[in-house]
Amino acid sequence: HSFPTRRSSDLYYDASCAHLESLKSTLRREMLSRLPADDESPRWSRKRFTYWTRHPVNSDYAELWRLNHDSDAGSTTESESSSLFFDIAAEDRGTGYLDLGLTLVSPDEDLLAYSVDTAGDEVFELRFRDLRTGTDLADLVARSYYGGAWSADSQWFFYTVHDDAYRAHQVWRHRLGTDAADDVLV
Numbered sequence: 001h002s003f004p005t006r007r008s009s010d011l012y013y014d015a016s017c018a019h020l021e022s023l024k025s026t027l028r029r030e031m032l033s034r035l036p037a038d039d040e041s042p043r044w045s046r047k048r049f050t051y052w053t054r055h056p057v058n059s060d061y062a063e064l065w066r067l068n069h070d071s072d073a074g075s076t077t078e079s080e081s082s083s084l085f086f087d088i089a090a091e092d093r094g095t096g097y098l099d100l101g102l103t104l105v106s107p108d109e110d111l112l113a114y115s116v117d118t119a120g121d122e123v124f125e126l127r128f129r130d131l132r133t134g135t136d137l138a139d140l141v142a143r144s145y146y147g148g149a150w151s152a153d154s155q156w157f158f159y160t161v162h163d164d165a166y167r168a169h170q171v172w173r174h175r176l177g178t179d180a181a182d183d184v185l186v
Contacts, residue, residue, distance in 0.1 A: 045069075048109050061088035064103060064112075085131055091116050099124075101146050105131070106154035111176070113157050115144050122146075122166060126159055128176060141180045147171075158186065 041053040049066040056063065064086035091114075092098045101115035101124035112131055115124035126141035126148070145168055147160040156175050163169035171186040 063087050093118050102148050104148055106150045107152055108154040113148055139176055
């Protein structure tokens with residue numbers, strides 16, 4: 001194997017700062033010890049669940065969590081009644097890139113609309129997950145952009161697409177359980 005050679009300026013820096021290596025290690029260790037094990041967002045409540053994001057240390061992606069308001073009576077601790085309902089890292093398909101466009105829980109709190117970009121071109125694949133079972137529905141919209149919204153009855157999802165200049169261009173309506181080819185331009 002051929003490894004790139006270090007430039008003389010890099011070698012000079014390394015030699016000049018070698019005496020600071022123990023200080024650098026100590027500062028790094030002290031800073032990391034002050035970080036929480038998990039970084040959590042503020043929580044927001046809906047009718048049946050309280051939601052928040054948790055970002056584990058050494059992870060590039062957050063996790064979406066929720067607490068069922070009705071489960072408090074049967075549980076001795078919050079951690080027993082809290083559940084991870086969407087692990088963003090699990091959507092990494094090994095392409096070297098992963099971006100989340102949206103994550104929106106339906107008004108009835110049984111479904112999650114989410115979109116992922118695995119190419120870096122800001123063209124998101126829109127999917128839907130049944131939060132009662134944890135499985136994805138067959139519904140798939142191959143091309144969407146950042147915006148979206150649920151209908152009040154949780155049966156329809158409105159999403160945006162972009163034009164050739166990658167500007168939000170149109171709003172489309174998808175009925176759950178139907179083919180995306182049947183979606184309607186709003």
